[in-house]
Amino acid sequence: MALATVTPPWAYTLQLPQDPRGPGVARATLRTVLRVHGMRHLVDTAELLAGELVTNAYRHSSGPYSLRLRGAGRNRVRVGVWDSCPEIPDPFGGGGVAEAPEVLAERGRGLYLVQEYADSWGAYPIRGGLPGQGGKVLWVECVGEPECRGAPWRDRG
DSSP states (O other): OOOOOOOOOOEEEEEEOSOTTHHHHHHHHHHHHHHHTTOGGGHHHHHHHHHHHHHHHHHHOSSOEEEEEEEOSTTEEEEEEEESOOOOOTTTTSSOOOOOOOTTOSSOOHHHHHHHHOSEEEEEEEOOSSTTSOEEEEEEEEEOOOOOTTOTTSOOO
């Protein structure tokens, strides 16, 4: 009889201040967490998406915000970002899609990248009775298979 190994679920929450260094701290934390949990293959995509979400939280809210990372199954991570601004942007709000930005545009790429690279995404409002307890959470999920090392038939391009 073979024993199945079950990996317990994991979650991390990083509280970030209204500081321009916050998005960099969030990306570095995400890289570390994914490597520790054997998900190196998700680092590039998850870091790109988390970077966009935390940068939007920094830019469009006036207070602290947080990054939450959660193992969502084998080879899947959920990245959530809470901020105090209640407005849910498209494509998260269900009202449309984010348009591709102009080539030289300085802003507007983040939500478009979510549509292009996240395996799933969503949002939900946070209703709070006290100031600073409301807002929203935007989340994305990244899924991927680990690279097969030493497989001669794989194109390493």
